[in-house]
Amino acid sequence: MQNLMTSTTGTLRFPVARAVEAEEFYIRPAEHRDAAALSAVEREAFPMQWPPTRFSREVTRRRTSYLAAARELPISDYTGGPFAPQGSPRDSEAGRGILSRIAASLKQISFIDGLRGAEAPRDYIVGFVGIWFIADDAHIVSLGVRPNDHRKGLGELLLLAAFREARRYGMREVTLEVRASNSPAQALYDKYGFREVGLRKRYYIDNGEDAIIMTTPPIANVEYAISLDSLARSHAVRWGHLLQPAT
Ligand SMILES: CC(C)(COP(=O)(O)OP(=O)(O)OC[C@H]1O[C@@H](n2cnc3c(N)ncnc32)[C@H](O)[C@@H]1OP(=O)(O)O)[C@@H](O)C(=O)NCCC(=O)NCCS
Numbered sequence: 001m002q003n004l005m006t007s008t009t010g011t012l013r014f015p016v017a018r019a020v021e022a023e024e025f026y027i028r029p030a031e032h033r034d035a036a037a038l039s040a041v042e043r044e045a046f047p048m049q050w051p052p053t054r055f056s057r058e059v060t061r062r063r064t065s066y067l068a069a070a071r072e073l074p075i076s077d078y079t080g081g082p083f084a085p086q087g088s089p090r091d092s093e094a095g096r097g098i099l100s101r102i103a104a105s106l107k108q109i110s111f112i113d114g115l116r117g118a119e120a121p122r123d124y125i126v127g128f129v130g131i132w133f134i135a136d137d138a139h140i141v142s143l144g145v146r147p148n149d150h151r152k153g154l155g156e157l158l159l160l161a162a163f164r165e166a167r168r169y170g171m172r173e174v175t176l177e178v179r180a181s182n183s184p185a186q187a188l189y190d191k192y193g194f195r196e197v198g199l200r201k202r203y204y205i206d207n208g209e210d211a212i213i214m215t216t217p218p219i220a221n222v223e224y225a226i227s228l229d230s231l232a233r234s235h236a237v238r239w240g241h242l243l244q245p246a247t
Helices: 032-045 075-079 089-093 098-113 154-168 183-191 222-239
Strands: 002-006 013-017 025-029 064-072 123-134 137-145 173-179 195-200 211-215
Touching (some): 032 064, 032 137, 154 222, 173 183, 183 211
Parallel strands (some): 137 173
Antiparallel strands (some): 002 013, 025 064, 064 123, 195 211
């Protein structure tokens, strides 16, 4: 199957031959009506997070971007279509069958429907990244993917989208904090050239763990921009995910 892909430059479009028939994921800006779905992702990706993020406020903050990784939720999902969303880890304990996946999807919907005046979800959010633009620094405040969708290139897709935002806002570098014990996330950041620049002792209040501060080289640096572009291309060929919804 062929797919049209947009590069990180936002202009170049090239065909991608997919090795396997993949689920179609894309990135889009998170909106006010996504708040409940974002909270659900946060509970799954960051079970120890306290206090929970107030996404309804966060998505409307100035000099902030929240981006969602999502896939479409066509009507056929409710009748067991081939792209029926998967549920939370708790659901997977009860089996990964089509019924449990539909139940998980409906759970997300009814949760949202429970909010006064909430609109129906437009798709199924599997992850998000939050970025604060502080002076010339794009600070990634949160990046998480639902555990059932780990290792599908989505954390990387969200990171690529964060780089695109940083470039769009003219930021000099990208910075974040990561738990000292979080080796999957550190491997992701290493892959994208983040380097340790400091430590915040006992930063996390839940277990007193240290935070490692990591920063990229200047993103406009030619060498770094070339390596970023190459990573984006490899990711596109490997996964076929979209940096924006297909038009
Ligand atoms: C960290 C996280 C976002 C990665 O998301 P993901 O979608 O599973 O990651 P991807 O499939 O895009 O993997 C991209 C790269 O990350 C690294 N990586 C991801 N998971 C890894 C794991 N379990 N072990 C080792 N490396 C891992 C690898 O370098 C990988 O590249 P590769 O596929 O070429 O090996 C995800 O594990 C997560 O949501 N964790 C919980 C929340 C969290 O810790 N967020 C980070 C806070 S700083």
